[in-house]
Amino acid sequence: MENIIEVRSLAKIFGNQTALADVSFNVGKGETFGFLGPSGSGKTTTIKILTAQMSQTDGEAFVFGSPAADLRKPDKRSKIGILTDNSGLYERLSVYDNLKLYCDLYDVSYTRIEEVLQMVNLEDTKKKKVAKLSKGMLQRVNLARAFLHKPALLFLDEPTSALDPVNTKHIYKGLQTLKEEGTTIFLTTHDMNEAEELCDRVAFLNKGTIQLLDSPKSLRRQFTDHTITVELVDGNKEIIDIGANGASKLYNYMSENKVISINSNEPTLGDIFVEVTGRKLS
Amino acid sequence: MNMSIKRLMAIFNKDYKDLSRNLYVSFTVVVPLFLAAFMGRQGNIALEQQYMVYNLTLCLVTAYIQCALIAEEKEKNTLRNLMLSPASTMEILAGKGLLSFATTLLVLGLSAFFLDYMPKDLIVVTAAMVLSAIFYIGLGTALGLMTKSAMEASVIIMPFVFVFSFGTSLSFFADKYPFLHAADYLPNAQLLLLAKEVELGAGFADVWSNLGIIAIWVVVMTAITVAIYRKRMVD
Numbered sequence: 001m002e003n004i005i006e007v008r009s010l011a012k013i014f015g016n017q018t019a020l021a022d023v024s025f026n027v028g029k030g031e032t033f034g035f036l037g038p039s040g041s042g043k044t045t046t047i048k049i050l051t052a053q054m055s056q057t058d059g060e061a062f063v064f065g066s067p068a069a070d071l072r073k074p075d076k077r078s079k080i081g082i083l084t085d086n087s088g089l090y091e092r093l094s095v096y097d098n099l100k101l102y103c104d105l106y107d108v109s110y111t112r113i114e115e116v117l118q119m120v121n122l123e124d125t126k127k128k129k130v131a132k133l134s135k136g137m138l139q140r141v142n143l144a145r146a147f148l149h150k151p152a153l154l155f156l157d158e159p160t161s162a163l164d165p166v167n168t169k170h171i172y173k174g175l176q177t178l179k180e181e182g183t184t185i186f187l188t189t190h191d192m193n194e195a196e197e198l199c200d201r202v203a204f205l206n207k208g209t210i211q212l213l214d215s216p217k218s219l220r221r222q223f224t225d226h227t228i229t230v231e232l233v234d235g236n237k238e239i240i241d242i243g244a245n246g247a248s249k250l251y252n253y254m255s256e257n258k259v260i261s262i263n264s265n266e267p268t269l270g271d272i273f274v275e276v277t278g279r280k281l282s
Numbered sequence: 283m284n285m286s287i288k289r290l291m292a293i294f295n296k297d298y299k300d301l302s303r304n305l306y307v308s309f310t311v312v313v314p315l316f317l318a319a320f321m322g323r324q325g326n327i328a329l330e331q332q333y334m335v336y337n338l339t340l341c342l343v344t345a346y347i348q349c350a351l352i353a354e355e356k357e358k359n360t361l362r363n364l365m366l367s368p369a370s371t372m373e374i375l376a377g378k379g380l381l382s383f384a385t386t387l388l389v390l391g392l393s394a395f396f397l398d399y400m401p402k403d404l405i406v407v408t409a410a411m412v413l414s415a416i417f418y419i420g421l422g423t424a425l426g427l428m429t430k431s432a433m434e435a436s437v438i439i440m441p442f443v444f445v446f447s448f449g450t451s452l453s454f455f456a457d458k459y460p461f462l463h464a465a466d467y468l469p470n471a472q473l474l475l476l477a478k479e480v481e482l483g484a485g486f487a488d489v490w491s492n493l494g495i496i497a498i499w500v501v502v503m504t505a506i507t508v509a510i511y512r513k514r515m516v517d
Binding site for chain 1: 373
């Protein structure tokens, strides 16, 4: 698979503080790659280096096969879309006028505005002034702006942090559509459900280094203890190994109508993160 | 260097809509017009006084509006979005300067009308005004890039308003303080000197040194502005 992003031994030091230390990973074409970590772990710094908003102290970062710093050239920037936690909009202008500006900057037809507003569930608010939008709505307009020009590579920094579950679902659906169209997505989040739902692979970033990198499914399998929890009618819960002995035990409980529920003990990404790093994601 | 007129006009149109709804900043346009109308009613205004109005226009309208537009873009984190778009440095800076430039020409024209000022060589004076406007746009952009908010912009511009509007008066004290002769080389002083020469019948060939000095200010300010802008592109 062709790599859209290649990062080798990337390091960034601010004064005497190490934000990134020896970070390496690749992101393939069409892949949704999750960069997971708590606040201050180096997620935003990585995005800033990859989008040429910051220079690295050491190591190499390539985007579309060229050094990331090449994205400072205007013609290279049309292939990427960015949503950061502090992306801004023109408050005195309407949603439509804000997006219209970016249609002109990216040479995109105005008909695309309706499409992206539909993707973020804001089709009825296009005439509304941005100043009158809620925080969640602002985030959705910013998202719409980020993928207005159908970028080949989309950087999303905590894209659903200010959204309610209904609108989060809308965003996921929109991102799924972009993925189906072949967009490569680099996503930073501390929301493990989001990573599970959207990402093909995830990297756990902690204190500037990648602790684990794999698909959510593989990670869960890697860290599972191969047990299930059976809740019985008498209120007790029993942990049973997955295997021949466990199967006969479960069969007995079930044949005696003693089982209320059976739950998998497969760890969530959050559990794995805590186990690996000893830190919670917040 | 390619320049997309579509992108440039998109930024201009956005700024026009935004500024027309921003009374705090757009109200400054009225100040020199009010002053010109007031002075015009008194009749027989000296050239020095007239040019105080024009230089005030260049500071308050050109530099301040530009400074406020850029500072607000920084404050609201919209400038970074523009910088990350395919628009080039020159498209963004020219697009953002176009509104201040157009407003300046309009206010200068109206002020001249109120003051009943018709230079003997309109082309020479217009050329000098246009060059000066480019310098003040650069000044406003540089100051806007250095400030963090529109409020801070309205404070940081004040010393420049003083020097570039009333700086011509400094040369009156030059006999006592010789270093104040340097004020003669300020763009506002050069604009006034050029206007005086024109009224004495001078043409392009006679005022090339004045135009040249203003042009040097333009080149230096443009270089400073582009350097600050490029620095701001990177954290």
